[in-house]
Amino acid sequence: MTGVILEGLSKRFGPVTAVDDVDIRVADGSFVCLLGPSGCGKTTLLRMIAGLEEPSAGRILIDGVDISRVPAHRRDFGMVFQTLALFPHLNVGDNIAYPLSIRGVSPAARGKRVAELLELVRLPGFADRPITRLSGGQRQRVAIARALALSPRLFLLDEPLSALDAKLREAMQVELRQLQERLAVTTIVVTHDQREAMTMADIVVVMGDGRVHQAGSPIDIYRNPTDAFVASFIGSTNLIAARPGDAGAVVPGGLIPGLTIPPGGASVSVRPEDIAIVDPASAPIRGRATFVRDLGASIEIFIECDGTGLIAAATRRERHDVKAGAEVGIAVAADHCVVLRP
Amino acid sequence: MKRQSPGRAADYLPLAFPAAMLTLFFVVPFGTMVAVSFFRRVQGSFYEPAFVLDNYARFLSIFFGSVLGFSILLAAMVALICVSVGLPFTYLLSRLPRRLQVGWLVGLLAILSLSEVIIGFAWSTLFSRTAGISNLFAELGLLSAPVSLTPGFGAVLTGMVYQAFPYTVLVLYAPVARLDPSLAEAARTLGASPMRAFFNLIVPTLRNAIVATVILVFVFALGSYLLPQILGRPQHWTLSVLITDQAIYQSNLPFAAAMAIFLVLVSLALVGLALLLVRRAAV
Numbered sequence: 001m002t003g004v005i006l007e008g009l010s011k012r013f014g015p016v017t018a019v020d021d022v023d024i025r026v027a028d029g030s031f032v033c034l035l036g037p038s039g040c041g042k043t044t045l046l047r048m049i050a051g052l053e054e055p056s057a058g059r060i061l062i063d064g065v066d067i068s069r070v071p072a073h074r075r076d077f078g079m080v081f082q083t084l085a086l087f088p089h090l091n092v093g094d095n096i097a098y099p100l101s102i103r104g105v106s107p108a109a110r111g112k113r114v115a116e117l118l119e120l121v122r123l124p125g126f127a128d129r130p131i132t133r134l135s136g137g138q139r140q141r142v143a144i145a146r147a148l149a150l151s152p153r154l155f156l157l158d159e160p161l162s163a164l165d166a167k168l169r170e171a172m173q174v175e176l177r178q179l180q181e182r183l184a185v186t187t188i189v190v191t192h193d194q195r196e197a198m199t200m201a202d203i204v205v206v207m208g209d210g211r212v213h214q215a216g217s218p219i220d221i222y223r224n225p226t227d228a229f230v231a232s233f234i235g236s237t238n239l240i241a242a243r244p245g246d247a248g249a250v251v252p253g254g255l256i257p258g259l260t261i262p263p264g265g266a267s268v269s270v271r272p273e274d275i276a277i278v279d280p281a282s283a284p285i286r287g288r289a290t291f292v293r294d295l296g297a298s299i300e301i302f303i304e305c306d307g308t309g310l311i312a313a314a315t316r317r318e319r320h321d322v323k324a325g326a327e328v329g330i331a332v333a334a335d336h337c338v339v340l341r342p
Numbered sequence: 343m344k345r346q347s348p349g350r351a352a353d354y355l356p357l358a359f360p361a362a363m364l365t366l367f368f369v370v371p372f373g374t375m376v377a378v379s380f381f382r383r384v385q386g387s388f389y390e391p392a393f394v395l396d397n398y399a400r401f402l403s404i405f406f407g408s409v410l411g412f413s414i415l416l417a418a419m420v421a422l423i424c425v426s427v428g429l430p431f432t433y434l435l436s437r438l439p440r441r442l443q444v445g446w447l448v449g450l451l452a453i454l455s456l457s458e459v460i461i462g463f464a465w466s467t468l469f470s471r472t473a474g475i476s477n478l479f480a481e482l483g484l485l486s487a488p489v490s491l492t493p494g495f496g497a498v499l500t501g502m503v504y505q506a507f508p509y510t511v512l513v514l515y516a517p518v519a520r521l522d523p524s525l526a527e528a529a530r531t532l533g534a535s536p537m538r539a540f541f542n543l544i545v546p547t548l549r550n551a552i553v554a555t556v557i558l559v560f561v562f563a564l565g566s567y568l569l570p571q572i573l574g575r576p577q578h579w580t581l582s583v584l585i586t587d588q589a590i591y592q593s594n595l596p597f598a599a600a601m602a603i604f605l606v607l608v609s610l611a612l613v614g615l616a617l618l619l620v621r622r623a624a625v
Contacts, residue, residue, distance in 0.1 A: 050531055051530075051531070052527050052530070052531070071530075072527070072530040072531055073530045073531070073532075073533050073534055073535050073536075074533075075531070076533070077531060078531070078532075079528070079531040081524040081527070081528055082524070083522055083524050085522060085524040085525050085527065085528035087525065087528075087529075087543055087546075087547070088547060089546040089547055089549070098529070098532055098534075098542075099532035099533050102532065102533045102534050102538070103533060146532070147531075147532075149532075150532075150533070156531075
């Protein structure tokens with residue numbers, strides 16, 4: 001069995017359980033994002049994979065070999081730290097060559113490999129620059145080049161882009177993904193930014209409270225969240241309490257026709273763009289607009305239906321002339337709804 | 343932000359207080375000492391104002407030269423031992439849980455509250471033949487019979503290292519604690535063993551702090567005059583011991599002042615040299 005397998009991995013710090021019985025399979029060459037709010041255990045999980053924390057329970061298998069007790073410096077993984085951890089007393093070239101010099105690579109071969117890596121991260125000719133003279137984006141690239149110097153079996157990144165400004169971050173997300181595809185290196189990234197995860201990942205693993213809530217492709221997680229935590233963490237969503245009815249799901253202010261709800265009721269997740277604004281006279285759900293946020297490219301309409309607040313998003317093309325305070329009718333198609341696990 | 347240069351005399355007013363304190367408590371006493379070093383000693387009395395170079399001339403003998411050399415060597419050894427033990431110690435200390443760190447630091451600070459005399463007599467008891475640690479070694483079979491370890495060079499060195507060690511840790515603690523822990527972790531993920539990461543990364547990153555600490559402990563040890571007398575033989579006496587002897591027991595203040603000034607100049611020169619070497623290595 002090739003790839004990376006985490007089996008029942010747990011980490012306890014005293015009474016606190018940071019990572020709780022995590023099972024993940026990462027196929028060779030895939031790009032996995034560990035996504036979750038801060039304190040959800042995603043960084044601890046990554047540090048266990050890197051060998052910087054010892055698991056309290058469970059195993060880490062690489063191509064079927066248990067490496068849970070192998071010290072970090074014998075794992076041969078490349079890791080990019082949140083602080084980047086570039087060595088301030090060494091220049092760019094020496095930073096990248098550091099892992100090579102530890103392995104006893106000859107100076108000539110080292111120089112060649114450094115030039116190759118700098119080419120790869122688009123910083124050709126930067127070898128002699130001191131680290132202190134680089135911009136944030138350039139440091140980022142140096143940290144990536146250094147982590148890739150030994151062509152690692154596994155490439156780990158801990159919030160690698162969090163120090164960059166928004167524009168540069170978006171550009172680096174695309175670049176990082178392209179780099180990973182070119183090298184076909186198995187990659188695990190920790191992030192709290194769902195946009196970043198959606199941009200880069202083959203598989204998104206949503207974590208909360210040390211547990212894996214859901215793992216799957218970004219679009220699958222967006223379309224079919226299994227619980228309220230995932231639904232609200234990935235993109236924005238409306239969580240509506242629904243009860244089973246004769247013609248569909250009974251929701252505050254009306255009905256979603258054709259939607260089956262288990263007896264006892266359940267939460268239904270509906271994305272703002274899936275809520276259609278219709279004529280109030282014939283609408284299945286009626287409510288009142290409380291606020292209209294016109295962002296230019298899209299319009300968000302805040303609607304109150306029988307005490308429950310909803311947000312409907314419309315594009316510029318289907319601009320509705322809804323004003324705050326007006327009565328509005330909305331319709332939700334049953335196949336746009338996700339009935340969440342309680 | 344543009345910094346405005348002070349224009350009127352009133353702009354310099356905030357400097358008046360520190361300037362006055364410096365003048366009163368540093369410039370005046372030091373100036374007095376410089377002046378006294380050129381005065382003539384009156385045998386059987388004290389000294390009279392004059393301008394003679396006798397005090398400096400007397401100093402340029404093989405005896406005082408070798409005492410100076412020994413003092414510098416001793417201080418340098420104390421500084422190097424303190425820092426080479428203190429740096430790994432402080433590094434490991436900074437990785438401990440907060441509660442343990444505080445415990446260790448309080449213990450080290452407690453040493454500072456001990457008087458030099460107490461430290462001296464404690465070590466001289468500890469190194470003695472009748473009641474010292476050699477009895478323990480003899481009991482354990484490491485030695486055939488208890489021996490006296492004091493007075494001797496080893497005893498002087500141990501006592502001075504003991505006295506200077508808390509300062510070393512206190513000075514190193516802040517920069518070591520501020521160090522980004524992911525530096526060492528990054529080195530480990532890149533294949534460096536913990537030991538290698540320490541020498542390849544922690545030491546060079548902290549180079550400035552290390553040099554500053556070596557200089558501080560060196561200067562501190564250079565001024566020690568009680569421990570060499572309590573734990574050493576006369577050949578282990580430092581220049582500071584001789585200065586004390588001249589100033590207090592021989593009532594030869596001009597000569598004591600001359601030696602003190604010479605010591606200040608030599609240590610300033612050494613500190614300057616060390617900084618120069620470090621700066622050159624940095625380029």
